[in-house]
Amino acid sequence: GAGVSQSPRYKVAKRGQDVALRCDPISGHVSLFWYQQALGQGPEFLTYFQNEAQLDKSGLPSDRFFAERPEGSVSTLKIQRTQQEDSAVYLCASSPSASGTDTQYFGPGTRLTVL
Amino acid sequence: KQEVTQIPAALSVPEGENLVLNCSFTDSAIYNLQWFRQDPGKGLTSLLLIQSSQREQTSGRLNASLDKSSGRSTLYIAASQPGDSATYLCAVSGNTDKLIFGTGTRLQVFP
Numbered sequence: 001g002a003g004v005s006q007s008p009r010y011k012v013a014k015r016g017q018d019v020a021l022r023c024d025p026i027s028g029h030v031s032l033f034w035y036q037q038a039l040g041q042g043p044e045f046l047t048y049f050q051n052e053a054q055l056d057k058s059g060l061p062s063d064r065f066f067a068e069r070p071e072g073s074v075s076t077l078k079i080q081r082t083q084q085e086d087s088a089v090y091l092c093a094s095s096p097s098a099s100g101t102d103t104q105y106f107g108p109g110t111r112l113t114v115l
Numbered sequence: 116k117q118e119v120t121q122i123p124a125a126l127s128v129p130e131g132e133n134l135v136l137n138c139s140f141t142d143s144a145i146y147n148l149q150w151f152r153q154d155p156g157k158g159l160t161s162l163l164l165i166q167s168s169q170r171e172q173t174s175g176r177l178n179a180s181l182d183k184s185s186g187r188s189t190l191y192i193a194a195s196q197p198g199d200s201a202t203y204l205c206a207v208s209g210n211t212d213k214l215i216f217g218t219g220t221r222l223q224v225f226p
Contacts, residue, residue, distance in 0.1 A: 004158070041218055043159070056211055104214060106158040108157055111156075
């Protein structure tokens with residue numbers, strides 16, 4: 001069975017460019033999460049979807065960050081006008097229910113480097 | 116605001132030793148606590164999930180305990196092996212579904 005997949009695995013962007021990161025969750029999973037992991041740190045929450053509804057975006061660091069999940073499956077995290085401080089690994093996770101008691105299954109992440 | 120701390124930050128041990136990794140959190144109002152493993156350049160793999168009503172969970176050589184009232188959890192690894200070398204992350208969830216992570220313990224087990 002397929003796990004959570006993310007693409008691209010690596011992205012290099014010049015400062016000021018826009019980037020789009022894709023997450024394919026496990027089929028049928030209701031909840032989808034995005035996290036940002038800086039080097040040597042634990043992941044930090046960015047945003048949460050329940051089906052297509054974005055229920056929590058409190059972790060998005062600025063209005064340059066935008067996430068969507070229009071059909072309740074695939075999600076895209078978009079970063080506009082990238083800055084060097086955006087360099088990090090972006091992790092996507094999904095879980096089967098909306099109860100908050102299930103394990104979250106993580107993808108391999110997208111490593112973003114902004115030059 | 117919930118904060119999660121892990122001690123030690125790094126650990127290097129010979130193969131065969133029994134290990135204890137520590138995790139503490141500041142707000143005891145949690146739904147669950149999870150331990151994850153992260154290999155370099157990889158995503159996170161869930162090891163154990165303890166619901167707030169539980170005291171411990173076991174999987175193979177791993178045992179995790181939870182003392183919610185004192186805000187502490189420990190991950191016990193028995194008979195460590197070189198393949199256990201990785202970063203171990205502790206995370207808690209509260210009344211929202213998001214996970215709040217510690218900074219991890221980097222474990223190296225040498226032959």
